[in-house]
Amino acid sequence: MFDHDTERWDDVVERTRGRLDAMVEQFLARAMADPAYADSALTAEDLRRASVQSFTAILDSLRSDGTADVLISIAESIGTRRARQAVPLDSLLRAVRLDFTVLWDNLADPACGAEPALLVRNAGRVWATVDAFAAHVQEHYLAEQVAIEQADADLRRQYLSQLFGPTRPTGAALDRIAGALRIPKTGHFCVAATSRDDGVTVRRRLRALTRRDDSFLTYDVGHHTLFIWPTAQTALAGLPPTAKELFADMAVAVAPVARGLVRVREAAAAAREIMTDLPMDSTGVATLSDRWRSVTRHLLADVGCELGQIVFPYLEKCTELERTKILETVRKYLETGSLGDTGRALNCHRNTVLNRLNAFEKYTGLDVQRPYDAAAVIISLE
Template sequence: MTDDEQWLTLVDAVGRQLPGLVENFLTRILPDPAYADSGLTLEDLRRSSFNSFSAMLAALGGRAEDIGALSVFASELGARRARQGVPLDSLVRAIRLDFSVLWDALSAPELRADPALLVRKAEVVWATVDRFASSVQERYLRELEEIEGADADLQQQYLTQLLAPAEPSSADLSRIAGALRINPRAMFLVAAIDRNDGLLIRRRVRARPTRDFPVLTYDQGHHTLVIRPRAMDSNEKLSYQEAALFDDVAVAVAPHANGIEEVRTAVSAAREIMKDLPMGSKGVFTLRDRWLSITAHRLSQVGCNPENLVFSALGRCSDAERERLLEAARAFLELGSLVATADRLACHRNTVVNRLAAFEGYTGLDLQKPRDSALALLAIGG
């Protein structure tokens, strides 16, 4: 027999063992969490595996029509797995596994294949599997791009409704949550970033599995909003994945929104924090970080600048005394301790007491009382 005749006889023999090839493949692939958790049924995996091996074995026979059929099936599989949400790297890894399964079957001792023939045909087998994998990957990526485009358009449409000037009704909120496939009663992380960083963040979002890390993005004026549903028991601290998403950019994080109805308020808070940040800022900023600056700025905008309550009163003392009193007041507001303030200023504790008493005498603000200290913080900073 010629090499070609031996090879076709061997391929036909393996073709008669298709059920065994399928079960061998399933045994190897099912431990992969991406497949175990993908929601694919065992019947789906078994059927697609059977069809994949059938198409590859037919192509190994060398007929042009069978090679064309392999490409058609690969395209169908790539599109279907993209819609089913199977990660591409897991899909390609599974297809590469086909080579091992095929090769084990072709070189099985009971088939008594000529070792030299197997060596000569190894490249043919690998090229066939590789061609199949490339076709699957190409179609997968095209389908994913179409899905993401349609999802992005739909996402923007419903986020526009959620954040529109007219507040949506409860029924509207339920409909929006359903369309966005989010739990309306979830806790939501709401953040704002500079719009110039929006493209970078969206690329990072696309690089993460959406099942494990659902994130919505929305361009709004000078800012890009990032909205992510979280578990109800989540704390305010960013998770590792969230922190990585915002690495090396400035991000303003609002207090958590408890349910979709609070997202609008959280968006306003995130934008306010973002607008307050100095140029060139990097890192994560929360209301805890920026409340003092935001409040002082807002009060001054409506003619209620707290500085007027302090600096006009301190105008009655000398420049040197005013600096000493402000220095003591700022240190005490930061440290909250007479002893620590005395250490900071390298003076006696009684000196700090006297300076704070003088500060109260001029301004009427007792810095050991919470309400007075809060007003002083707004007026002179910590």
């Protein structure tokens, strides 16, 4: 820029500075038209003060002897505060870039004495200054947002640790936990468990949701990651669409609905037990209705109560062929619950089916036509 141009440009900048109050009012009128600004915790006084600081620092940096040091400091302050005030980032950046529109309208006003050619030669500088300002605001906004999210996550982990700790929380502790997690103490909750590896994927999917969903609480325990979210359902009738999307292409164990925060501990234990019971390389949703037989068998076996012992040792009294036919008939009957259907499936007479069931009762003492005995036999034959 020629020396004469420099003097003329500095004069235009100073003339524009004299219109600072009018520029601030123009900016406020346009910015507050954004509902995100109008509905946020941001006050008009805060916005006015930031606008005065921003325009002043931009004009200082546009002078031939100006630097961007103060402008960068203001950008850090604005970005950090707006993140804490939960102003959406896109609304914030639109407001910051309004600075260019308002500033350019005033620089180009004939009253400021700028010739068109002078404005053209400096247009790139004005835009680059405002754009760099916006970039610094965004950088500090995102950094503060990460810090806020980390602090929130640490707080949630702290209270979830109390919920799932070695001792059951008292009623007063549950009140504190519900308040800190912003969830209803008496509400209903879905509790799901995945492997820790899949838990990383689900968390990534949660962050990528178009509309952020903060209703999902996550907690790592052992080899599993727990996911807890409120539900209006009193019994599980399938995962909601958002949850289906989150848990797609992986194994997820879902416990019966927890009625109240006090029941979430038990639901979490159930979800983890179902998850542990699943075969390797499983995918899809597994519930207690799907896995109760296998879970029961494993839990009983872990304490030395293998239910197979109430059946198989007693069948050693019969021949191998007879044992094979009896067990085949018992299994089919437990699937169908019908003598006729069992006979048709095995291609034998109804009376033959009844005779084999009677033989099973003779050897084991268990009558599979009685629900109580049938439940025990179902588990023992798993």
